Amino acid sequence: MVLVMKVGATQDEINKTIEQIKAWGHDVSIAPGEKQVVIGIIGDKTDLMGRPLSTLPGVAKVLEVSAPYKRASREFHPEDSVIDVEGVKIGGGHKVIIAGPCSVDNVENVVYLAKVAKANGAHMLRGGAYKPRTSPYTFQGHGEEGLKMLMEAKKETGLPIVTELMSISDIDVVYKYADVIQIGARNMQNFPLLKEIGKLDKPVILKNGIASTVKEHLMSAEYIMSEGNDKVILCLRGTRTYEPSVRNTLDVTLVPIMQKMTHLPIIVDPSHAAGKREFVSALAYAGMAVGADGLIIEMHNCPKEALSDGDQALLPRDFEYLMNKLKELKPWSQKEWWEFDKQKETDCIKVK
Structure with missing residues (x-):
């Protein structure tokens, strides 16, 4: 599961969203893009059902990662890794x-x-x-x-x-x-x-x-x-x-x-x-x-x-x-x- 942040989301909004995800017991992976930051949520997503992910600070949309290779997937990390x-x-x-x-x-x-x-x-x-x-x-x-x-x-x-x-x-x-x-x-x-x-x-x-x-x-x-x-x-x-x-x-x-x-x-x-x-x-x-x-x-x-x-x-x-x-x-x-x-x-x- 990934959270696509709004264009222009502040660092404070990003930090607060990451803190909340970690408070729910999940690790995160950050993919900074040219215009938007993508936050990947790592772990079993079942306990996230019903969580207000879309209302977290600076979040534009919530997407499911369909590929079984989560971290390696371009869905999880849209920009090329360097x-x-x-x-x-x-x-x-x-x-x-x-x-x-x-x-x-x-x-x-x-x-x-x-x-x-x-x-x-x-x-x-x-x-x-x-x-x-x-x-x-x-x-x-x-x-x-x-x-x-x-x-x-x-x-x-x-x-x-x-x-x-x-x-x-x-x-x-x-x-x-x-x-x-x-x-x-x-x-x-x-x-x-x-x-x-x-x-x-x-x-x-x-x-x-x-x-x-x-x-x-x-x-x-x-x-x-x-x-x-x-x-x-x-x-x-x-x-x-x-x-x-x-x-x-x-x-x-x-x-x-x-x-x-x-x-x-x-x-x-x-x-x-x-x-x-x-x-x-x-x-x-x-x-x-x-x-x-x-x-x-x-x-x-x-x-x-x-x-x-x-x-x-x-x-x-x-x-x-x-x-x-x-x-x-x-x-x-x-x-x-x-x-x-x-x-x-x-x-x-x-x-x-």
């Missing part, structure tokens, strides 16, 4: 590029790739220190030593660190080094892990599951947000389908669909979708063209020697080419489309 990572903003028109190796192998490579990423306009450095692998006999990551390598690259370039967390037992060590915690496809529905992440104050990139629906993806985000962490970035990395020519099938249609459903930033992972280097840039371009808030891309200076996923890692020259192409791109604006769509519903050209 997440700040050490000065790097994501969402609300702010585009972000995250680049780096799939797995951290050695400090020389990580520092070099971080410098390449920064020189070509990337905003953050990605790198895996803990790796979920299909086989238990393949490289599983360098652990904390890998995190230290990422920190060295950050010292050299200033790029914030994005790295994956796989287990509750590793939260403390990952929290120490990471600026953004990544939850991979295999852990999208690891609900105990999501709830623990929700207790942290670090931004989270949440990838969709191997065969998840949009609703399931958003409900997983809700697990994190229900514990208090609203700094969630959704990542589309494709889903497993019957098509064997790519690693996963990336449906870029989901970008505008999800933007209509949620206020959270949405980025695209073309590397895990393609699985093959030659297709990564095309998928990256497509994702940004339909209005994604950013990309997370794998890059390596010697892919054949990469410790994981070398086949899908861009070479530095490929990354430079892609970044130059993206500079020429005018991304689709979802807000512009919504306004156009509203006009289209009412327009009617009669031909005699």
Whole structure:
């Protein structure tokens, strides 16, 4: 349930309304908009039946939130969320590029790739220190030593660190080094892990599951947000389908669909979708063209020697080419489309 405040509602009116809702035993979430403030009421709404919500100070109207993912819903939070990572903003028109190796192998490579990423306009450095692998006999990551390598690259370039967390037992060590915690496809529905992440104050990139629906993806985000962490970035990395020519099938249609459903930033992972280097840039371009808030891309200076996923890692020259192409791109604006769509519903050209 949300309360839409009147245009020009005073801070005193907003505070009094919040105080009354809390006095009734409910928590609130505040979504400041360009013209109006929206107050989301969290918790079981049954005890609010009969309460004079519409007469609270400054309230314009009371709306039900139909989506089961309350905090992640755009009904609950009409304006785009903008997440700040050490000065790097994501969402609300702010585009972000995250680049780096799939797995951290050695400090020389990580520092070099971080410098390449920064020189070509990337905003953050990605790198895996803990790796979920299909086989238990393949490289599983360098652990904390890998995190230290990422920190060295950050010292050299200033790029914030994005790295994956796989287990509750590793939260403390990952929290120490990471600026953004990544939850991979295999852990999208690891609900105990999501709830623990929700207790942290670090931004989270949440990838969709191997065969998840949009609703399931958003409900997983809700697990994190229900514990208090609203700094969630959704990542589309494709889903497993019957098509064997790519690693996963990336449906870029989901970008505008999800933007209509949620206020959270949405980025695209073309590397895990393609699985093959030659297709990564095309998928990256497509994702940004339909209005994604950013990309997370794998890059390596010697892919054949990469410790994981070398086949899908861009070479530095490929990354430079892609970044130059993206500079020429005018991304689709979802807000512009919504306004156009509203006009289209009412327009009617009669031909005699």
